[in-house]
Amino acid sequence: MSDHAALAAELSRDAKRASRELALASTAVKNAWLRGCAAAVRANAERLASENERDLAAAPDYGLSEAQVDRLRLTPDRLESVAVGLEEVASLPDPVGEVIDGSRRPSGIELTRVRVPLGVVFFIYESRPNVTADAAALCVKSGNAVILRGGKEAFHSNTALHALLADQLEEHGLPRATVQLVPTTDRAMVGEFLKRRGDIDVAIPRGGKGLIERVTREAAMPVIKHFDGICHLFADASADFDMAADLTVNGKVQRPGVCNALETLLVHRDVAETFLPKVAAALTEQGVELRGCERTCAILSDAKPATAEDWDTEYLALILSVKVVDDLDAAVDHVAAHGSGHTEVIVTKDLAAARRWEAAVDAAAVMVNCSSRFHDGSEFGLGAEIGISTDKLHARGPCGLQELTSYKYIVRGEGQVRG
Amino acid sequence: MSDHAALAAELSRDAKRASRELALASTAVKNAWLRGCAAAVRANAERLASENERDLAAAPDYGLSEAQVDRLRLTPDRLESVAVGLEEVASLPDPVGEVIDGSRRPSGIELTRVRVPLGVVFFIYESRPNVTADAAALCVKSGNAVILRGGKEAFHSNTALHALLADQLEEHGLPRATVQLVPTTDRAMVGEFLKRRGDIDVAIPRGGKGLIERVTREAAMPVIKHFDGICHLFADASADFDMAADLTVNGKVQRPGVCNALETLLVHRDVAETFLPKVAAALTEQGVELRGCERTCAILSDAKPATAEDWDTEYLALILSVKVVDDLDAAVDHVAAHGSGHTEVIVTKDLAAARRWEAAVDAAAVMVNCSSRFHDGSEFGLGAEIGISTDKLHARGPCGLQELTSYKYIVRGEGQVRG
Incomplete structure (x- = not known):
């Protein structure tokens, strides 16, 4: 197994283990984590800005346009909106545990269909570092562990932001592997994660058409796509x-x-x-x-x-x-x-x-x-969104917390057998 | 383009066109078709049985076990239950057009989330010919065109059954391409269909593990899987x-x-x-x-x-x-x-x-x-099922009519623009 494959296997398995614990976490703990992260972003604004400076300094090497450099910049205003975004996700209803429907069947068994997390999300995105916090917030609130793979242009900003989020996980008694950042931006590494069906339940690419096409082609697991809008x-x-x-x-x-x-x-x-x-x-x-x-x-x-x-x-x-x-x-x-x-x-x-x-x-x-x-998650009242799906299966249109969940049937009986 | 590729392209495009018409068909017309099919199965029981005999005669060439030959046999009882199955689907509620939820947003726009068909289903299945009628019934009732690819062991039975279903489509003013049977059981042909993302919205394999793994690996479109149950x-x-x-x-x-x-x-x-x-x-x-x-x-x-x-x-x-x-x-x-x-x-x-x-x-x-x-669509009250999904995205557990649909947002305003 290559080093890349071994690292992807390790991170994915850690995420899977964390997801099993997170699925049972209370809404209160998840919200406390979100608010703790908001406070940590505010308290560490200077350090985040200085790490962001390292990315900005390297931007010319990556040939970024002026508009792209601008999107990369973590101004004080933007850091404040990252914090506010985390708090907003805390104020949204927890989708996990929602009873979708249920019935008593002629056999006497009682059915309840309950919303549950998907499990582990592999989220691949480009440039803007605020997406790191947004995506982690949505995934954790919906009970999912997430493996974040940001772009090389924002590597230092993402690393600094991720460290805050992970520290807060420990602070709130949640597994640190709930939110992981892939520690390298090597493109081959993405391919190794895309092979790990079984550990990773869904891949969500967000970025240019090339990225999305690659992920769709290579992923062994289902993909929620944010494709083009014509x-x-x-x-x-x-x-x-x-x-x-x-x-x-x-x-x-x-x-x-x-x-x-x-x-x-x-x-x-x-x-x-x-x-x-x-x-x-x-x-x-x-x-x-x-x-x-x-x-x-x-x-x-x-x-x-x-x-x-x-x-x-x-x-x-x-x-x-x-x-x-x-x-x-x-x-x-x-x-x-x-x-x-x-x-x-x-x-x-x-x-x-x-x-x-x-x-x-x-x-x-x-x-x-x-x-x-x-056509937007916030305008449609879903709160934050992780993307807008143009697929027809699983989720269509804005993907918010509910679209990051699945369901299971809970079936209760008193010893009924099938005749 | 190979002959296989050309045929797959033609059938898929015909299905796509038919699906656009079928999406607008009324519940009454779809139900009339289902009841017409049931009557046609009863009226043509002898012919169906004699075509089935051709498959049974060829069964030893395919090395079928006694149990497999038994499953292949269309007895009068089984033909009657095919007819009853079609009528039962007619009596289920039409999922298309169901309003899932809706709201008026602060901007004044009004949102309605409405259930719609997926579009075109590519259904790949093995041996039992009654599945031909079951699958067509569920797909058409949920507003989907379907391309059926049955096993070689049931080829004559499937062809005869399909002809009845297609004749009834014309009888009821629906496009004949709503239900198509792939006219060859060449395995390479399946691969050509699995490439046709854009025309085919979902592939549904039902059969042995080998079939399901192949479809999952090759399909360019989403797959609803009926995988193993441990x-x-x-x-x-x-x-x-x-x-x-x-x-x-x-x-x-x-x-x-x-x-x-x-x-x-x-x-x-x-x-x-x-x-x-x-x-x-x-x-x-x-x-x-x-x-x-x-x-x-x-x-x-x-x-x-x-x-x-x-x-x-x-x-x-x-x-x-x-x-x-x-x-x-x-x-x-x-x-x-x-x-x-x-x-x-x-x-x-x-x-x-x-x-x-x-x-x-x-x-x-x-x-x-x-x-x-x-754990079964009928015991859970979904009516007939096209499979039981062990996936977590789109549908989990029994897949009935509702699981063969997507939704769209209908948004109505009075000239609102976004500021």
């Missing part, structure tokens, strides 16, 4: 033009680098000539580049012609592809062919059109007359 | 001996070839000397071979010594391994090390012991004072 807004023939323009601008511009931002605008042909110039003016004012289909370009002379590739591209930038479609069903078909199952918006005044959109579009969130940007 | 019964120090013996015999003997049968008996050392001879007598009377740990063999002179392998073996036969453990926690540890997460039973009169078992044992069904044989 989100559409369809302006129906009956759309309120002001509303449609506002929602398009908000969806594209308010935070273009996130998965619930819009990438494509679909416009009903009956209103293309009147609506397109209006929305184009609002978008170009915000610096958005438009890439249109043939019919769009015939109306908007400034739009660039879209290539076939554009309809399948998550720009994560101030670029929007625009297509005129014949009717609602053509919009539904375009979304089925090119959407990523994330967030799909219709703007309409027509009840039948809204109902048809809701029923026929297959996506984690199907929206009528509101911004795609609302 | 189920334990722990006779605690306070157990009622009669009850513990009855539950052991029922768990082992009533149907030894199924996944919820017992494989290992764990006995608290304080009662080993009195309980073991009693249960051994009852088991040997039923022809059960006992394989014991050292302490067991010291008490039961007729028991064979168990090897290390025995504790990890699903016998599916009248063999039971027996181990004396120091206490409840030792039993919990043994189950954690050797159990398959299926069904784990304690027999006890002690409330604290029952509560500890329920909390500390990690399995799909954790039972107190009843037979492991109750």
